[in-house]
Amino acid sequence: MGYIAPEDSAFGISFLERLEADAKPLNIIQAPNLSEILNSIRNNISNILNTRMGDSQSSPQLGLIDFNDATLEVTDLSMTIRLAIKKCLDIYEPRLKNISVYTSLDNFDAFSLRFNILAELDHEAIHKKVKLDLMLDQNKKYRVF
Template identity: 35%
Template sequence: MPRSPGQGSLFERLDPNLPPRRSRTRQDLATERIRAIKNHLELLLNTRRGGSQSCPDLGLPDMNDASAGQMDLRNQICLDIRAVVAVYEPRVQVVDVHSLATSEQPLGLRFRLHCLVPVRDSPERVEIDLLVHHRQQRINVM
């Protein structure tokens, strides 16, 4: 049986604590779907390109490029994020990715994805924030 677009992973759908799908509201289903997408994006964006032999384009390239300027680096990361999400997360249609300024971390990187996510056969606009932890080279999806 083919997987319905936008549902969580098999293990997320097998959670015994979830009520039956038919008894959940549209808001509950949307929240569940967006949570599943965020979990997958976090895994996807924390994978380094070239780390998978079977899929060498999976993930983002290393962000420690000393030859690029700060603004060039941010623009390149935006393009990389957009490309990776477009290929490896089919439940999301990325409309825009842009860098956000962070006052608490002037050298930190923060990005916002403007996306369309299908909820009950109609696209919903969703904003997903990404915070790059500089020292750990880890991206948190918020």
């Protein structure tokens, strides 16, 4: 599943997520709880960041550049990735505002890339600060916790 446009979501959960076979039925009167919205945001962030820039014909700026092609030092690469993540989230995750992305050090694996995303969830009646952890795994896929 790819990027979900805000107009295709209701109560903070996308239309396609609501159509999934194992999806919990939604009560039209009652909005989903915070954990359901956060899971939807995590899925969307994962889809956004695991898309390579240029792969989407309808939105060529969607996704991240291939950092294997980068010829920067490790510290510069970390900053470049942080800025690219923030830019993608600012554009393609409208439920999050005031987004900050920080590099997180892993004491057990010096070669893994981890980031913390701090933001404000600003969706309808829910306004809350959230922290999401992001890791680039061995398969070069971003996982959001």
